[in-house]
Amino acid sequence: MLVRVGALQRHRRLTQPSDEQRFRPYARARFWCKVGSSRRAKLLTGMKSMDDLLHWRSEFPILERTVYLVSHSLGAMPRATRDRLQEYADVWATRGVRAWAEGWWEMPRTVGDEVGRIIGAPPGTVVMHQNVSICQSIILSCFEPQGRRNKIVYSELEFPSVMYVYEAHARTGRYRVVRVPSDDGITVPLERMLEAIDEETLLVPISHVLFKSSFLQDARAITRRAHEVGAVVVLDTYQSAGSIPFSVEELDVDFATGGSVKWLCGGPGAAYLYVHPRWHELEPKVTGWMAHAEPFAFEPPPMRYACGIERFLHGSPSIPALYAARTGYEIINRVGVANIRKKSERQTELLIRLAEEAGFRINTPRQCEERGGTVTIDVEHGAAVARELIRREILVDYRPGAGVRLSPHFYTKDEELEIAIREMRRILETRAYARDVAGTAF
């Protein structure tokens, strides 16, 4: 018995750091860098935690090898996604062209309904596209300026690709873009947003959560104001879906867009477009044969639009991406976005505290009701620090003018946040950021 207890203790010493080690700030940082990846995996798996959601870790292979804090950019791939992609290949290989009639053709709509469960959209109001930029282009193409009502209002902190879409159209002189300024590069004053939306406003395309600072905009107040003056709201929920519970139906937005790459762990190529049923009569000018009432009649123009959400489709869909994305949605639904948010509030709080203790500047709102799931930390040499973190298997990214972005998700251990901050500090102390690390932090 004594021998067995001793063995157990030895095993614990090898696989689990003691509490003292775990919580002694930064002491293990150098050790962490030096241990091999298999030992690192054991340490991560062995760390103690009371966190119920951690049992999901085994579904995400990359968590065994890395500290994965980049779900605001690319969520970890679920193990089962490989099977989904295999299923796609098998269907193509065995059913050939018949696959279109056996589910592929409907996938942009059926998969859209699955995303709808996460963003609170009723069945028949969501279709899938390749990316958000194309979804925004489709929306804009439904509208025409009407006299003075040609203003497009958004904050200056929006995702650039979305702004490119609107600003390219504004260059024709048909639209005016109003970019609402931020004082601190982190938040956008609600009053200023509301004032900018007036009777001359046509569209208000805004992010629910801003991509650099993680500021959570008051979508309800902005939508109310927009509707009071007859303007239309396009909510980009890319950085909130799967991280913050909300319902596009309850928010009463007119359109919503987002993708699966980030918090939904669904991979690239599976973006969603929600259209409120009050707009199901619109005729998008960015269109294609899938939006036709009878695509297989191959009629020459003029275009006859399908009824309902299908008229917001385009050309042939990205079928492999739709297969890949579904496992992520299933997991997010099973974990529950409310549970994800509860954990995220606690862990982003912890991350902010650890970063402040290390003397780092935070470029994310301090109040958790004002922020999404990311904490942006501004340190000197941020881009190089991020590259060195990645080299050390701590996956984060860097955004100019903001800092290093770190995002715990439902699969993150508290200890991993400590490791990340310790390593950031160590990289700065030892000037390891000066090492010539090639590559970009995506």
Ligand SMILES: Cc1ncc(COP(=O)(O)O)c(C=O)c1O
């Ligand atoms: C808020 C937001 N919108 C849009 C995008 C991406 O747009 P797209 O799907 O066109 O690449 C991102 C990030 O990649 C984002 O953070």
